[in-house]
Amino acid sequence: MTQASDLFSQAKKFIPGGVNSPVRSFSGVGGTPVYFDRAQDAYVYDSENKRYIDYVGSWGPMILGHAHPQVIDAVKLSAEKGLSFGAPTEIETRMAEKVCQLLPAVEMVRMVSSGTEATMSAIRLARGFTGRDKIVKFEGCYHGHSDALLVKAGSGALTFGVPSSPGVPASVAADTITLTYNDSDGVRALFAELGEKIACIIVEPVAGNMNCIPPAAGFLETLREVCDRHGSVLIFDEVMTGFRVDLHGAQGLYKVKPDLTTLGKIIGGGMPVGAFGGSRKIMEHLAPLGPVYQAGTLSGNPVAMAAGLKTLELIGAPGFHDKLTRQTAQLLTGLQQRADQAGIAFTTNQVGGMFGLFFSEEKTISRFAQVMQCNQDRFKRFFHGMLEQGVYLAPSAFEAGFVSAAHSDADIQATLDAASAVFNTL
Numbered sequence: 314m315t316q317a318s319d320l321f322s323q324a325k326k327f328i329p330g331g332v333n334s335p336v337r338s339f340s341g342v343g344g345t346p347v348y349f350d351r352a353q354d355a356y357v358y359d360s361e362n363k364r365y366i367d368y369v370g371s372w373g374p375m376i377l378g379h380a381h382p383q384v385i386d387a388v389k390l391s392a393e394k395g396l397s398f399g400a401p402t403e404i405e406t407r408m409a410e411k412v413c414q415l416l417p418a419v420e421m422v423r424m425v426s427s428g429t430e431a432t433m434s435a436i437r438l439a440r441g442f443t444g445r446d447k448i449v450k451f452e453g454c455y456h457g458h459s460d461a462l463l464v465k466a467g468s469g470a471l472t473f474g475v476p477s478s479p480g481v482p483a484s485v486a487a488d489t490i491t492l493t494y495n496d497s498d499g500v501r502a503l504f505a506e507l508g509e510k511i512a513c514i515i516v517e518p519v520a521g522n523m524n525c526i527p528p529a530a531g532f533l534e535t536l537r538e539v540c541d542r543h544g545s546v547l548i549f550d551e552v553m554t555g556f557r558v559d560l561h562g563a564q565g566l567y568k569v570k571p572d573l574t575t576l577g578k579i580i581g582g583g584m585p586v587g588a589f590g591g592s593r594k595i596m597e598h599l600a601p602l603g604p605v606y607q608a609g610t611l612s613g614n615p616v617a618m619a620a621g622l623k624t625l626e627l628i629g630a631p632g633f634h635d636k637l638t639r640q641t642a643q644l645l646t647g648l649q650q651r652a653d654q655a656g657i658a659f660t661t662n663q664v665g666g667m668f669g670l671f672f673s674e675e676k677t678i679s680r681f682a683q684v685m686q687c688n689q690d691r692f693k694r695f696f697h698g699m700l701e702q703g704v705y706l707a708p709s710a711f712e713a714g715f716v717s718a719a720h721s722d723a724d725i726q727a728t729l730d731a732a733s734a735v736f737n738t739l
C-alpha cells in the first residue's frame with residue numbers, strides 16, 4: 314500500500330500539478346488529494362484501503378453507485394467483441410433512440426466523448442444555424458473548457474466578455490456575453506439591445522458549477538421567450554442535470570423545451586461520453602446532412618455506449634428518481650438539523666439527486682454573488698473533518714454534490730453522525 318502523499322509526489326513529476334483535471338488536486342481545500350484504488354456501490358476505497366461514503370460519484374455519472382454489476386457485465390461483453398471500430402454499430406442507434414425517448418426536446422442526437430465537446434459542438438451548430446456569432450452565458454455556469462465558453466463578464470452590464478484563461482483569444486471572448494444567473498431582467502435588457510445578433514443562450518438549467526443553484530421561478534421561461542422572439546437558439550447544458558434531476562432531465566422537470574440539449578456524465582455511466590441533440594430542424598444542419606462540421610474518431614464508442622445505455626435502462630425503473638430525491642432530502646434535512654444543533658450558520662439547496670451545502674447566514678442562496686460570500690474557511694474545515702470521518706465530499710465549495718441509488722439509509726445515517734461530530738468542531 315502506498316500513501317497518497319507519495320503517489321502525489323510521484324505524479325507531480327510527470328503530470329502538471331499531479332492531476333489530469335485541476336479540481337482533483339485539492340487546490341480548493343488544501344492538503345493532499347485522496348488516491349482511489351477501487352469503488353463499489355456508495356463507497357470509494359483509497360490506496361490504503363480506507364473506505365469513504367462518496368458524494369462526488371465521479372462528479373455525477375455514478376447515479377447507480379459504483380461498479381453496478383449489470384453495467385460492468387455490459388462493458389465486459391462489449392469489450393470482448395473489440396474496443397473500437399470507427400464505423401457504425403447498432404448500439405449507437407439504440408442509445409440515440411433511448412435519449413430521444415427520454416428527453417422531450419431531443420428528436421435527433423449526436424454522440425461525442427466529453428461534455429466539453431458536446432457544448433463546443435452545440436455552440437458551433439447554433440452559430441451555423443442562425444448565421445450569427447454572439448453567444449450568451451451566465452456567470453458561475455461552467456460548460457467545459459472550449460475557448461468560447463472560457464469567458465467571464467467584462468466590467469459593466471452590457472460589455473462583452475474577457476478571457477478567463479490565458480490562451481483564449483480576446484477576439485473569441487468578445488463574442489461571448491456573460492450575464493447574471495437568475496436575472497431575467499438582465500436577459501430581457503440585453504436582447505432588447507442586441508437580440509438580432511445573438512446566436513444562442515447556453516445555460517445550466519440547474520446550475521451545478523457554482524455549488525447548486527436552482528433556476529428562479531420564471532427564469533428558464535424568460536430564456537425561452539426571448540430566444541423565440543429573436544430567433545436565437547436556446548441550449549440547455551444538461552451535462553450534469555440530464556437524467557439526474559429527473560429521468561427526463563431539467564427540461565422534463567421544469568417543462569421548458571430548449572432547442573438544443575448537451576449531455577455527458579450519466580449518459581456514459583462512467584465512461585467518457587457526451588452528446589448533443591435537439592430539434593430535427595437544427596440537427597439536420599450537421600455534417601454529413603448539412604454544412605456544419607463535427608466529427609470524432611471515438612464518438613459512439615461501443616464499450617462506452619454499452620455502459621451508458623445500461624445505465625439509462627436501469628434508472629428508468631419505476632420510482633427510481635423519487636427514491637433518489639427522498640434519500641437526498643433525508644441527507645439535507647439531517648445535515649441542517651445537525652448544523653442548527655451545533656449553532657453553525659448553514660443552508661442547503663436540492664434538485665432531485667443533486668445538492669449544495671452553504672456555510673452562510675442567508676437562508677436562500679439563488680445568486681452567484683451569494684455563493685462567493687459563503688464562509689470558505691468553514692467549508693474547508695468541514696470538508697477535511699468529514700474526510701477524516703470517512704465521508705468524501707466534493708473538494709471545493711463551488712461544486713454540487715450527488716447522491717446515488719446505492720446510498721442506503723445506513724449510509725445517510727453514518728454521514729449525519731460524522732457531520733454532528735464535525736459541525737461541533739467548527
Ligand code: PMP
Nearest residue numbers: 427428429455456457552553577
Ligand atoms: N457542462 C457542465 C454543466 C458540466 O458540469 C461539465 C463538467 N463538470 C461540462 C459541461 C464539461 O464536461 P466534461 O468535463 O466532460 O468535458
